[in-house]
């Protein structure tokens with residue numbers, strides 16, 4: 001599916017997010033640009049700690065309290081989420097966007113039953129408002145069925161601690177889709193699961209999103225997973241989007257040196273962090289490298305890369321890349 | 331594990347705790363110097379009378395035999411006679427215990443309500459003056475024992491600013507309600523005597539506060555730190571992300587997990603309330619069991635001392651079972667012993 005950027009439902013522009021810590025400010029996001037079209041499935045790929053979760057938490061405004069957003073805009077249907085009044089923001093959360101958290105065990109409250117938590121998700125969602133207890137329960141049971149968990153009654157009466165990791169993951173998915181949302185953000189669904197279950201979860205997710213006509217942002221370490229799941233891919237490195245293209249195009253014609261490095265590690269299904277193709281580690285966010293944040297690890301880096309920050313530039317057909325070498329500037 | 335079997339296990343365990351306690355009390359009561367029979371009869375009583383009393387109290391037997399007599403009595407509800415009041419100790423306890431229970435219950439209520447209130451407040455206004463104030467109060471609470479606070483209250487409200495009664499359970503002109511539970515506030519409510527109820531309540535406030543202030547602010551700190559810690563949890567961010575209203579997030583999804591550590595400590599607080607009640611009752615002239623126990627100790631009234639300690643031990647054990655049950659109710663991870671999370 002090809003969607004014009006002007007029809008985007010979510011459009012993140014030049015987003016900066018810093019974390020205040022005892023050691024100073026960790027300048028994590030450094031101008032993220034990302035948009036999602038209606039019904040589009042996009043992947044956000046990058047190694048551990050590059051800021052994927054941070055970006056998505058900013059979208060829902062659920063950042064940890066030591067986070068600051070010095071700069072940037074997040075347009076949702078043309079309105080900046082970061083400037084929204086509580087009521088508008090609530091609309092975004094209750095009918096616009098829902099999120100599946102990276103750690104299902106941590107995302108479920110350990111001292112309430114699945115039922116209690118799920119019913120509240122429905123009750124306070126836009127399409128669940130004012131529904132009777134029976135209707136709410138019916139919706140919950142239906143959603144649990146949709147993620148292929150048998151015996152929903154028992155599940156509703158269970159506490160998270162009584163469920164396996166895979167079940168918790170499915171419950172988190174069920175909660176995110178139980179009432180209508182336009183966009184689903186799935187943060188690495190299944191990293192804690194073994195490979196076969198992981199695969200099932202991915203297929204399940206994809207099926208649900210297509211069935212419900214939702215847009216999807218799929219966060220993952222692995223380009224391989226993104227290839228299976230998405231129409232378009234964003235490659236992220238150290239708080240920057242370094243390349244984006246339609247999935248097919250990206251695999252056919254990868255441009256950024258970081259993307260190339262990642263591709264060398266594609267056969268690996270579970271992202272374990274640093275790809276073999278790239279030497280070194282993600283930079284220190286307290287004093288990030290000047291210029292292109294990737295330059296210390298880049299085989300091609302030159303003087304300009306160390307001095308100036310490359311911005312995303314179109315190289316044709318919506319394929320964008322942030323690299324002086326590729327853009328032919330050097 | 332089922333809740334009922336959990337309770338049964340706890341109760342069985344408590345019996346052993348109480349038995350152990352009874353042995354310790356018994357030994358302590360017997361090894362302190364001085365002859366109880368002599369103390370009871372006074373220095374001028376003839377030796378044969380003392381000997382007769384010794385025999386009656388089984389003091390002439392070996393310690394294990396004495397213990398056996400005593401524990402048999404305890405098990406059948408016969409704690410012997412008090413040497414001072416010359417009545418059955420059980421009667422004395424029935425008379426004095428309700429006053430203490432009322433005092434401790436009211437101060438426990440203060441602790442529970444205000445610790446949650448101040449704890450939530452400190453968490454909500456973390457790192458502001460509200461938070462600092464509560465922190466300072468917690469330190470002060472640790473540093474200032476309740477009896478010092480009691481004396482301060484007594485001076486302040488007894489002499490300088492007498493807006494609230496400082497002595498006894500009721501004002502002079504007021505007739506106590508008929509004894510139903512022995513707790514004047516409850517009895518007066520049951521018999522519909524509102525004026526008595528409010529008078530009793532006024533008398534309760536200062537001693538209960540003197541007892542409560544220390545544990546209250548420490549509990550508040552526990553609630554506060556649990557809340558601030560849980561605020562950073564993913565499940566809370568998830569609830570916010572789903573657009574749930576503030577009162578549901580704070581009052582439900584944040585409060586319940588945050589109460590668990592505070593409630594766990596509360597069982598110990600009750601113990602400190604009861605032991606602190608000893609001095610506070612003396613200061614506020616509160617006719618409770620602590621004062622009775624103090625007197626018994628000074629006069630070496632063995633049966634009374636043992637009974638008071640046994641009753642305290644029993645209350646402590648029961649309170650802790652109750653606390654464990656509340657914790658198990660709040661925390662399914664304990665109740666169900668499920669997978670680790």
Ligand SMILES: Nc1ncnc2c1ncn2[C@@H]1O[C@H](COP(=O)(O)OP(=O)(O)OP(=O)(O)O)[C@@H](O)[C@H]1O
Pocket residue numbers: 019020021026028046047048049050051052053054055064066102221285
């Ligand atoms: N509350 C916080 N305080 C300080 N630093 C933080 C905080 N949260 C995240 N960070 C830092 O921000 C960086 C990005 O974190 P983020 O969780 O967004 O990465 P990610 O791309 O989701 O990584 P992963 O693939 O491991 O989930 C990391 O270096 C992390 O240590």
Ligand SMILES: [Mg+2]
Pocket residue numbers: 052053054102187
């Ligand atoms: Mg993450």
